[in-house]
């Protein structure tokens with residue numbers, strides 16, 4: 226469903242990724258792990274069109290997406306949560322969520338499943354985003370990516386800076402999204418327990434290359 230074939234990715238003149246091949250199977254949870262600075266986030270940014278990728282192909286549902294601008298990739302069904310919880314602290318929880326619709330030119334309502342998946346966001350609907358705890362902000366960031374009803378959800382370190390008890394909640398929500406909505410999920414993650422608890426497939430990355438792929442489904 227999402228296939229990366231032979232991409233090179235650059236920041237300015239420095240090549241971070243070379244000839245990278247990756248595949249993400251439809252309806253499955255795939256995790257990408259590796260040490261700091263090996264190029265995990267850059268891989269995700271390449272999928273989103275946020276870095277220069279002069280070589281290679283990225284195919285999503287059979288379409289070549291490499292030349293499509295980022296906002297159109299979202300319209301095509303790719304939901305992306307960058308590393309570091311990008312929420313709008315001065316806006317309410319509701320407004321933060323609605324941005325996922327307004328940003329795509331829509332006037333619609335929040336899909337019903339958002340508050341079913343994240344009851345805490347319903348409870349704090351009128352609260353400012355910046356007044357939520359770190360774990361709640363992470364839930365808000367994930368929920369906002371789901372508002373546009375994507376076919377694939379891409380999460381960059383969803384557990385970063387979050388305490389273990391909340392990490393479990395986030396894992397449960399991700400599993401639920403995958404099982405009940407059939408959403409394909411791609412996660413970059415450092416926390417191995419979390420990865421082994423939720424993934425079907427695992428890739429290990431080292432300096433811009435994949436060194437191992439495994440099937441982790443129990």
Ligand code: ATP
Pocket residue numbers: 236241259260261262263264265266267268308
């Ligand atoms: P982490 O686990 O710390 O998040 P990562 O695997 O996600 O690491 P990347 O963020 O993809 O790593 O970074 C890969 C390399 O690219 C690093 O050497 C980093 O310093 C460099 N890099 C990242 N962002 C930029 C940028 N905007 N400009 C120049 N170099 C960058």
Ligand code: MG
Pocket residue numbers: 265266267308381
């Ligand atoms: Mg990163």
